[in-house]
Amino acid sequence: MLELKDLNVHYGKLHVLHDLSIQVPEGQRVGIFGHNGAGKTTLLRACMGDLEHMQGNVQYRGNAIRTNEVHVNVSYGMAFVPQGHNVFRDLQVQQNLKIAGMRHEPDARKQAFDEVYALFPLLAERSEQIAGSLSGGQQQMLALGMALMTQPSILLLDEPTIGLAPVIVRDVLASVSEINRSRKTTIVIVEQNVQATLQNVDRAIVIKSGRIIYDGKSADLLSQESLWDLF
Numbered sequence: 001m002l003e004l005k006d007l008n009v010h011y012g013k014l015h016v017l018h019d020l021s022i023q024v025p026e027g028q029r030v031g032i033f034g035h036n037g038a039g040k041t042t043l044l045r046a047c048m049g050d051l052e053h054m055q056g057n058v059q060y061r062g063n064a065i066r067t068n069e070v071h072v073n074v075s076y077g078m079a080f081v082p083q084g085h086n087v088f089r090d091l092q093v094q095q096n097l098k099i100a101g102m103r104h105e106p107d108a109r110k111q112a113f114d115e116v117y118a119l120f121p122l123l124a125e126r127s128e129q130i131a132g133s134l135s136g137g138q139q140q141m142l143a144l145g146m147a148l149m150t151q152p153s154i155l156l157l158d159e160p161t162i163g164l165a166p167v168i169v170r171d172v173l174a175s176v177s178e179i180n181r182s183r184k185t186t187i188v189i190v191e192q193n194v195q196a197t198l199q200n201v202d203r204a205i206v207i208k209s210g211r212i213i214y215d216g217k218s219a220d221l222l223s224q225e226s227l228w229d230l231f
């Protein structure tokens with residue numbers, strides 16, 4: 001379980017997140033939506049402890065998440081894929097995956113490789129290709145694969161479909177759902193592609209100016225398009 005209780009985040013004088021309390025059970029897929037600047041990225045960074053300061057309580061699987069200790073928080077089973085294609089462009093696909101799985105012993109790394117290649121056969125086919133020569137969608141698959149090399153129990157994804165063509169958006173979101181289905185990985189995904197994402201998550205949270213204005217089943221939000229005017 002990921003638990004945020006009375007979370008407040010400021011950047012200097014700017015109060016970005018206001019008294020947020022959210023509980024994400026194991027294995028749930030949660031979509032976080034809202035306008036630019038609503039505080040979605042800040043929320044993900046708070047979950048990882050990737051902030052200078054925050055007030056309130058963030059816990060993952062009973063472990064207190066502390067700021068400035070991302071390396072410790074990762075060891076609790078968390079992985080964060082930030083916005084953009086976070087791959088080493090000059091290295092091969094397999095070298096990218098190897099670096100991401102560096103902390104593993106060889107046997108565990110082999111298992112992680114097998115798992116990633118089973119989920120993304122395209123990465124296996126292109127294991128020797130230079131990452132920078134992959135398409136945008138393929139690079140995003142590689143970024144997901146790299147996150148999976150740490151064998152996380154929760155994946156925090158910041159706009160993984162940004163800049164991708166609609167058909168590729170669907171592929172990336174379907175891959176995220178497949179990761180959840182096959183590995184039971186909890187998913188927290190920030191997205192601007194609201195409709196496509198709602199079809200791939202169980203729960204939707206809408207944030208406006210750092211406050212939760214909707215928290216409910218994604219299907220309910222999907223069927224009430226009038227609610228989309230909220231954000």
Ligand SMILES: Nc1ncnc2c1ncn2[C@@H]1O[C@H](COP(=O)(O)OP(=O)(O)OP(=O)(O)O)[C@@H](O)[C@H]1O
Nearest residue numbers: 011012014016034035036037038039040041042043
């Ligand atoms: N490191 C920072 N220092 C100062 N202000 C910041 C910092 N990061 C974000 N902000 C500000 O905090 C607010 C929330 O930003 P955040 O990136 O969390 O929003 P967001 O909902 O993810 O937006 P976007 O969709 O544009 O990524 C914005 O006003 C932003 O300008």
